[in-house]
Amino acid sequence: xxxxxxxxxxxxxxxxxxxxxxxxxxxxxxxxxxxxxxxxxxxxxxxxxxxxxxxxxxxxxxxxxxxxxxxxxxxxxxxxxxxxxxxxxxxxxxxxxxxxxxxxxxxxxxxxxxxxxxxxxxxxxxxxxxxxxxxxxxxxxxxxxxxxxxxxxxxxxxxxxxxxxxxxxxxxxxxxxxxxxxxxxxxxxxxxxxxxxxxxxxxxxxxxxxxxxxxxxxxxxxxxxxxxxxxxxxxxxxxxxxxxxxxxxxxxxxxxxxxxxxxxxxxxxxxxxxxxxxxxxxxxxxxxxxxxxxxxxxxxxxxxxxxxxxxxxxxxxxxxxxxxxxxxxxxxxxxxxxxxxxxxxxxxxxxxxxxxxxxxxxxxxxxxxxxxxxxxxxxxxxxxxxxxxxxxxxxxxxxxxxxxxxxxxxxxxxxxxxxxxxxxxxxxxxxxxxxxxxxxxxxxxxxxxxxxxxxxxxxxxxxxxxxxxxxxxxxxxxxxxxxxxxxxxxxxxxxxxxxxxxxxxxxxxxxxxxxxxxxxxxxxxxxxxxxxxx
Numbered sequence: 001x002x003x004x005x006x007x008x009x010x011x012x013x014x015x016x017x018x019x020x021x022x023x024x025x026x027x028x029x030x031x032x033x034x035x036x037x038x039x040x041x042x043x044x045x046x047x048x049x050x051x052x053x054x055x056x057x058x059x060x061x062x063x064x065x066x067x068x069x070x071x072x073x074x075x076x077x078x079x080x081x082x083x084x085x086x087x088x089x090x091x092x093x094x095x096x097x098x099x100x101x102x103x104x105x106x107x108x109x110x111x112x113x114x115x116x117x118x119x120x121x122x123x124x125x126x127x128x129x130x131x132x133x134x135x136x137x138x139x140x141x142x143x144x145x146x147x148x149x150x151x152x153x154x155x156x157x158x159x160x161x162x163x164x165x166x167x168x169x170x171x172x173x174x175x176x177x178x179x180x181x182x183x184x185x186x187x188x189x190x191x192x193x194x195x196x197x198x199x200x201x202x203x204x205x206x207x208x209x210x211x212x213x214x215x216x217x218x219x220x221x222x223x224x225x226x227x228x229x230x231x232x233x234x235x236x237x238x239x240x241x242x243x244x245x246x247x248x249x250x251x252x253x254x255x256x257x258x259x260x261x262x263x264x265x266x267x268x269x270x271x272x273x274x275x276x277x278x279x280x281x282x283x284x285x286x287x288x289x290x291x292x293x294x295x296x297x298x299x300x301x302x303x304x305x306x307x308x309x310x311x312x313x314x315x316x317x318x319x320x321x322x323x324x325x326x327x328x329x330x331x332x333x334x335x336x337x338x339x340x341x342x343x344x345x346x347x348x349x350x351x352x353x354x355x356x357x358x359x360x361x362x363x364x365x366x367x368x369x370x371x372x373x374x375x376x377x378x379x380x381x382x383x384x385x386x387x388x389x390x391x392x393x394x395x396x397x398x399x400x401x402x403x404x405x406x407x408x409x410x411x412x413x414x415x416x417x418x419x420x421x422x423x424x425x426x427x428x429x430x431x432x433x434x435x436x437x438x439x440x441x442x443x444x445x446x447x448x449x450x451x452x453x454x455x456x457x458x459x460x461x462x463x464x465x466x467x468x469x470x471x472x473x474x475x476x477x478x479x480x481x482x483x484x485x486x487x488x489x490x491x492x493x494x495x496x497x498x499x500x501x502x503x504x505x506x507x508x509x510x511x512x513x514x515x516x517x518x519x520x521x522x523x524x525x526x527x528x529x530x531x532x533x534x
Contacts, residue, residue, distance in 0.1 A: 002057040009054055010315040016454045017044060017420045024049075033299055035291055037395075037463040038472075040301050044420045045308050045388075045456045046316060055307040056297045062487040064303070068293060071482070074099035078256075078493035079351065085493045086254040087478070088289050090262035091282035091471070099254065111250055111264055116275040118229070118249075118267070122191070123164055123274065130223035131188040138167045139181060140268035141211060142195030143203045144498075145257025146231070147171040148339050149474075150269040152332035153261060153281070156470055159329070159398040160273045167272040170211075173203040178210055187218045187227070193268050194230045197251070199237035202505070208241070231264045256493050258340050259478060277467040284471030292479040302479035305390075305458070309480075310487055312388045312456060314358050322380060323366035325392040326412040329399075329465055333392075334366035337477055344481045344492035351489050360488045366390075370411050380419065381451050389457040391416055392473075396464040412459070422453020 021027050021043075031043035031052075047055075059065075070077050074084045074097075089097040089104050096103045121127040125134035140150060151169040154161075161167075168185075170178045192211050196204045208228075215227055224242035231249045232238050238248050249264035261269070262282055270278040288302075297303045312318040323334045345361035367375060369391075380387045393412045397405040428449045432442045462469050485492035510516035511529060518526045 002054065002061040006051075006054045006058065006311070006315055009051060010311075014046060016422075017046065017456070018422070018453060020048065021420075033301065033304060035295075035299075035301055036287075038301070038469075039459075039461040040304060041459045041461070042304060042308055044416055045311075045458060046454070047308070047311065051311070052298065055311060058310070058487055059297045059303060059307065059483070062489070064297075064483055064486045067482070067486040072293065074254075078491060080491055080494045080496075083493070084254045085256060085259070086252075087256065087259035087262060088286075090255065091285040091289065091475075093283065093286055104252070104254075107250075107252070112279075115249060115264060115267055115270055115278075119270050119275045119278075122271055123162055125164075127191075128226070129188050129191070130219050130226045133189050134164075135191045136165060136189040137185050138165055138191050138193060138268055138271050139170060139185070139211065140167065140193045140195060141170050141178075141204055141207045142193075142231075142265070143171040143201060144339065145260050146195035146197075146201075146204070146265055148332075148336045149258070149261035150266055152336040153266070153269045153470065153474070154272045155332050156329045156465065157269075157273050157277065157281075157467055159465070160277050160467060162272065162274045165271055167268050169268070170207050171203065173206060175210070178207050182211070182214055187215045187223075190215070190227060192228045193271075194228060194232070194241075194243070195265055195267075196231075197233055197253075197257070199230065199232045199234040199241070202502070212241070229267075231267060258343060261474065273467065280467035281471035284468035284473075285475035286471075287468070288472040288475035288479070292475075302476050303483050305476070305480045306483035306487070308458060309362065309388070310484060312386070313360075313362050316386060316456075318362060318386045318388050319359075320363040320365060320387060322372075322376075322387055322389045323364060323392075324369055324372055324389055324412075324415075325366070326369040326408055327392065327394055327398075327465060328368050330392065331368040334364065338364050340477060341481055343495050343498065345485055345488065345490060346497070347490040347492075349490075351491055356488070356490070358488065360484070360490065369415070370408065373411065373415065377415065380455060384452075387455060389416070389419060389455065391457060391459040392462070393459070394462050394465050398465045416457045416459055418451065418453070419455035419457050420453055422451040422455075423449070425450045 024030070028041065028043045030049055031047065032039060032041040067077070071085055071088065074086055076082055076084050078085050084099055086099055086104065090108055092105060095105065097105050122135050128134055140147065147169055154167055168181045170181050192208070194204065194208045199205065212224060212228070215223060221242065225244050228243050229247040229249070230238045230243045231251065233250065235245055235248060239245065249267055251260065251263040251265065255263050262285060266278065292300060292302050297307065309321065323337060325333050341364050342361050347360065349355055366372065380389065391412055393409055425446050428446045429442055432446065462473065481492055511518050518529055
């Protein structure tokens, strides 16, 4: 069995990473993969050349290639909800994409064309508010996949933003989120995009109602039609809110929320960067799709990232992964991938409902470099935990201020080297002696200045952060999650744990309002409610 072979391999003596590099001068060449102008360097992972064939055997044992084919064929691989997972169709471009005996691409292209017309009408000042003024501010109101994806992408592609509009995002039910955004806006030049599949999501609809009240207070109820559009499937609720059916952008139940950036959920992003750039985003994601579908495991970037994570989590015992983009534009990427990865693969049972016998979905965390270096890198270097790291960097800066980018890349590469090499006490002593530090001080301080090293990391280098490469980057992680789910034999497309919390919140609302009894609640929950009501 492939799993048992890897477990036995992991129990064998494992050399320190610096010893691996010393023993194999060609290690980088053997353990790195190029795709287009990208480079994935995993030579600083705790793997040997004979580790990789064992991981590829795991891919084969899990029949990952068949699962990929099933996704491409539109099978209902989200079996607990009876749905396909066809986010790949959203960026398929030309040609056909069959689902349930029907080509979905005419519908996909129709929505994209409608989005394009709308974006051009805003940018060209043809769409105007109720007072006849052009729209200058867009506020997207959504939550989860209806917020994290376009919000993260809007920041990531800030260098490509359209100069005529500002795009804002509101998600949190806490009124502070909406209130602070509205404080700097004028109703007559503001347009709201309400993103909710059912148009009943509690957080989204509360924020939408408050935004509507804010607008109506100055412009009247008739102005809603010129200042609100919707991304939804519930035309009845949308109409009740006051939004014309012509201003609703459709998507489908085979688009999961955390995979929906490519759909009409991406409307605020398209408004932020222009539709030509949005189509480039789709093209980049499609290019990654083709790479994923056509490449064997040894050359498959999403597959390699998935296999390396499974090695770290299930065979070396890592419980977390640090995502460290050396790009301020990608500062929201760790938060976005927290949802994509932990909501997808944070599951307790396999596809047959049996309890899992292995660890899945490590806790994902991180921060943009170099900020993280002044926050938590101390723990990574000397905290005594196995903390695999993933560095992402661009060869070219998206905001090329003189003197910045070379220093940024130097820090990125230095951190991965330091995590790999560490520093022995002999090296510390030699360094301090060369600085003519007294022996008494060296004896005191040397233990504090040693670093164990041997901390595994991967570095992903992109040529630049443009819409095409960014689209490919997001698709890369979508496919990584899918490969992991295949090997762990779990469904990555449902999220029942999230639904349970929503059910309990709805149960508590009438109790909070004093309209129902708290008698059936546990003592802690009842006590918290009582304390707030006092």
